[in-house]
Each structure stands twice: as C-alpha cells, then as structure tokens.
Amino acid sequence: MGLLFLGLWQRMVDSKSKNETKKSAVVPLAGLTGVNFFEEFIVIKKDDQFEVLSSKCTHLGCRIDQQSQDKLMCPCHGSSYKLNGQVVTGPAIKPLPQLAYQINTDQQTLTVEL
C-alpha cells in the first residue's frame, strides 16, 4: 500500500515539475515584420497573421537563422523549409514544429510557448 502512495505522489511531483519548467518568450509586436529570427523560434508575419516555428533544424538541431527568398535556410547542411515549416530540401525530412503563441493586445506583445 505504501508503495502505491509513493508512486502516486511521485507522479504528482513529476507532473508539477514539468509544468513549472515551461518556458515562454515575449517579443514586442511593433518590431515584427516579415521573417523574424530569435534564439529558439522564428516569427513570420504575413498579412497581419503570425506563424511561429521552432528555429531548431529537424535534421541535427542547428539554429536556423537565415532566409533566402521565401525559404528558411539551415546553415549547417543545407536543409531549407517553406515559411510554414514544411521541408523544401533535405537532409531534414520533418517539418519545423509550430509553436503555440498568444497575442496580448493591451501590452502589444506576442508570447511564445517554448
């Protein structure tokens, strides 16, 4: 019986720890135009719509920080992605993950969940 409680308690603690380690980043809306590269994410603004993608290349994890025409370019091995995260050229085969975000109109900020 004691082991059952210990197991349940450990699950609750693990669950709480995961929630507490959630990270987010806040950027001002005013500076966002076109393709905007940040350390862990990319914000694409087009026609007042936002797309937020992970900047971590799905091949081996290099940071994507370059754009060529309408493509996001990985500097390491040449993978490229469309602005919606879909792969154009490999070696990457998986799309860039889309990240959840919220817009705070009062503070004029965009918060990205990392």
Ligand code: FES
């Ligand atoms: S890490 Fe991006 S192409 Fe290899």
